[in-house]
């Protein structure tokens with residue numbers, strides 16, 4: 001097929017918010033234990049943090065990490081994870097039916113985050129706990145000193161407050177699987193009262209209310225409306241979560257996941273704006289897409305293990321080339337909606353549906369999905385440009401007609417433009433003609449594509465799937481023409 005698009009520095013969507021390149025560390029499976037934290041590993045530092053995983057986290061370009069869950073947080077007592085390690089209790093994690101020894105907790109996470117150079121995003125337990133415990137955690141973490149809980153933090157060896165800016169008011173409380181699951185009215189009131197109290201304690205915090213667990217929930221849309229009717233003026237963000245997989249072998253719909261994600265973003269933005277209109281509010285609620293990824297849920301089921309175990313192998317999804325292209329397209333969607341999405345977290349960082357894999361005592365390596373994330377996080381800088389390709393469409397069973405070409409571009413401070421584009425068409429390559437502003441020429445051209453779309457990386461062959469220099473680029477006057485292989489992700493910089 002053929003397609004065309006224009007890159008015009010005058011058509012700005014908004015700035016690239018660094019918080020769009022977030023990730024997620026949950027106490028689930030081997031994300032924390034034997035993922036980022038493994039005392040005794042040959043590459044662990046004095047705190048037990050795996051330096052190989054720290055290096056990969058930096059290379060991935062992660063800016064922010066949500067912690068400690070996820071479903072885990074809804075039955076978590078943060079106090080269990082602070083203070084002398086030998087005094088910390090072992091607990092039952094009911095979300096994943098795992099044994100939690102609490103050897104890694106709040107202060108370890110914040111020390112790890114500082115070493116990784118990322119901003120923490122903390123989730124509060126609003127499942128089995130409430131306003132009082134949320135206040136206690138924020139006092140412990142953010143108050144300078146001279147009160148019981150801030151002095152307790154200091155006694156635990158952390159003199160300066162952590163000053164955590166971003167807090168999630170619970171996790172997926174619309175889901176019947178969630179400990180302390182609630183109705184929208186119950187949760188909306190609890191979110192509002194928690195937010196009101198937290199703002200008294202620390203007016204500088206930004207707060208995320210829980211939206212729906214996924215767009216297939218029976219209350220999708222209605223849940224957000226009811227929650228915001230209670231909490232509109234007290235929260236800054238409403239959350240979205242979405243996981244995609246080629247369920248029933250429907251690869252064309254899977255490849256159109258980015259278009260579905262955009263539909264979801266626009267639906268929730270409209271819902272929030274509807275509530276704002278009814279309340280006569282001039283505030284805009286932003287979106288926090290704080291869980292997104294490819295997850296073969298139809299294969300793994302997302303189930304908890306039946307036996308109680310310490311850090312069992314849970315949902316260790318191995319990603320192939322198609323998955324990496326879909327992840328690239330989801331990042332494109334987040335950028336295309338940068339005027340509304342202020343935070344986004346790929347779930348998760350290590351081992352659990354993750355770009356980084358590890359073996360206990362062994363190596364760490366990059367999954368296929370690592371690459372589009374790392375390149376987008378590194379090169380999407382400055383302002384997002386509005387890009388509207390003229391292209392063929394692909395018919396999908398789930399989402400109807402989806403454009404074959406999915407694209408976004410960013411404009412850097414020096415006038416350079418980086419185009420990110422996916423050809424989601426399995427039927428063949430696409431000749432894409434790009435109209436460039438005067439003076440720009442191709443500077444770097446990388447693509448992720450493969451004759452074998454099921455190729456994966458592994459400990460034995462960690463470099464099997466990686467970006468390679470793009471081919472078939474021609475200049476014709478001010479236009480550049482690229483050949484996009486079928487099912488491919490491309491990044492091209494013009495400077």
Ligand code: AHR
Nearest residue numbers: 026070071072171172347
């Ligand atoms: O990321 C895995 C799980 O998916 C999270 O714990 C939960 O919030 C979501 O359902």
